[in-house]
Amino acid sequence: xxxxxxxxxxxxxxxxxxxxxxxxxxxxxxxxxxxxxxxxxxxxxxxxxxxxxxxxxxxxxxxxxxxxxxxxxxxxxxxxxxxxxxxxxxxxxxxxxxxxxxxxxxxxxxxxxxxxxxxxxxxxxxxxxxxxxxxxxxxxxxxxxxxxxxxxxxxxxxxxxxxxxxxxxxxxxxxxxxxxxxxxxxxxxxxxxxxxxxxxxxxxxxxxxxxxxxxxxxxxxxxxxxxxxxxxxxxxxxxxxxxxxxxxxxxxxxxxxxxxxxxxxxxxxxxxxxxxxxxxxxxxxxxxx
Numbered sequence: 001x002x003x004x005x006x007x008x009x010x011x012x013x014x015x016x017x018x019x020x021x022x023x024x025x026x027x028x029x030x031x032x033x034x035x036x037x038x039x040x041x042x043x044x045x046x047x048x049x050x051x052x053x054x055x056x057x058x059x060x061x062x063x064x065x066x067x068x069x070x071x072x073x074x075x076x077x078x079x080x081x082x083x084x085x086x087x088x089x090x091x092x093x094x095x096x097x098x099x100x101x102x103x104x105x106x107x108x109x110x111x112x113x114x115x116x117x118x119x120x121x122x123x124x125x126x127x128x129x130x131x132x133x134x135x136x137x138x139x140x141x142x143x144x145x146x147x148x149x150x151x152x153x154x155x156x157x158x159x160x161x162x163x164x165x166x167x168x169x170x171x172x173x174x175x176x177x178x179x180x181x182x183x184x185x186x187x188x189x190x191x192x193x194x195x196x197x198x199x200x201x202x203x204x205x206x207x208x209x210x211x212x213x214x215x216x217x218x219x220x221x222x223x224x225x226x227x228x229x230x231x232x233x234x235x236x237x238x239x240x241x242x243x244x245x246x247x248x249x250x251x252x253x254x255x256x257x258x259x260x261x262x263x264x265x266x267x268x269x270x271x272x273x274x275x276x277x278x279x280x281x282x283x284x285x286x287x288x289x
Contacts, residue, residue: 015249017051017284018231021078021218022277023244024057024067025199026237027254030273033066042278049285054078054221056214058199058206058240060127060168061086061095080127081197081240082217083168083208097129101217102166103194103209105156110193111207112152115172118189119182124152125171131162138173141204170194170207179203183239197240206240215243233284235269235277236261252280 022028030036043053055067055077061084064077075089076098085099108126115122125134125146133148133155148161152170155161174182182203186196194207214236222232230249234241237257242264245251253262255271262268269276 015230016288017233017250018227019052019054019222019225020046020233020235020281021054021056021214021244021248022235023214023237023241024055024059026256026272027235027241028055028272028277029066035067036275036278038275039278042275042281045285046281049288051284052225052227054218056082056218056234056244060132061088061097061129064088064095076221078214078217078221080168081195081199081206081208082213082215084129085217085221099217099220100129100166100168101209101212103169103207103212105158105167107193107210108167108170108207109153109156111170111190111196112156112172114189114191114193115186118185119174119177121176122172122174124155124173126152126155126167127169127171128162128165128167131165133161134171138171139175141171141173141200141202168208172205172207174203177203197242199238199240213243214240215247218244219247233280235280236265237272252276 046053057079058081059079061079075087077086077088079086083101084097087096087098112124123135123138125138131147134146135151136149179198179202183198183205186205190196192210195210195212196205196207198205229247232248233250234244234248235252236245237254239258239260242260245264251265252267252269253265254269254276269280
């Protein structure tokens with residue numbers, strides 16, 4: 001398969017796109033975390049045609065070096081599942097937080113307590129603007145050394161480490177639960193204390209502030225630019241992309257996407273390793289000629 005498909009009757013048909021919003025891991029990036037030459041060319045062509053490109057990812061800002069060479073014009077990326085808008089123009093280690101939508105510490109603590117009760121054995125990590133902390137039993141999932149090793153209750157305490165920094169999200173890992181089952185259980189247990197989603201193939205959940213998602217932060221960025229949701233084309237592969245794909249006028253699930261993503265998107269493209277995002281961008285630009 002070398003082309004993308006759209007469902008019939010999607011409302012964005014015939015509307016010229018003004019912004020492309022793409023997830024990174026499993027979507028824009030190949031499995032080796034590279035951006036293919038074809039994709040680099042497609043992103044540059046979109047910007048040259050006047051279509052803004054926003055990277056919208058669950059990654060923290062410090063993990064954005066993989067695409068920092070490919071930001072154009074605005075230089076902005078949405079990180080942490082919508083918890084932060086970051087200016088990447090400064091390069092590695094010099095990014096600037098433009099917008100922060102934090103998870104209140106009291107809500108984070110309530111969510112931790114609820115998950116400990118609902119899913120015994122859950123372990124936690126805390127992602128802040130410039131810090132990463134974890135519990136001693138939290139596995140080495142992120143290839144980095146945490147700043148502090150303490151129970152989540154201590155990490156989130158008013159006098160905890162880096163207490164002056166906003167909490168962007170909580171990571172919750174369970175060693176044995178099915179990932180989708182864990183997500184369903186956690187959403188019921190946590191309720192309105194936090195927004196719960198996942199992007200990992202393992203039972204690793206991501207908890208953000210209430211109402212904070214890729215979609216809601218993207219909507220804010222678009223509103224600032226006078227761009228309607230009908231003028232947005234979005235790409236994703238995992239449950240943390242569902243809201244964004246539902247919100248966008250045109251949306252594409254990758255060939256490797258989770259079933260919930262396929263159900264949410266208005267179209268489907270080929271897998272990330274086959275440059276599925278580039279395939280659609282090339283078609284969009286060809287249609288403008």
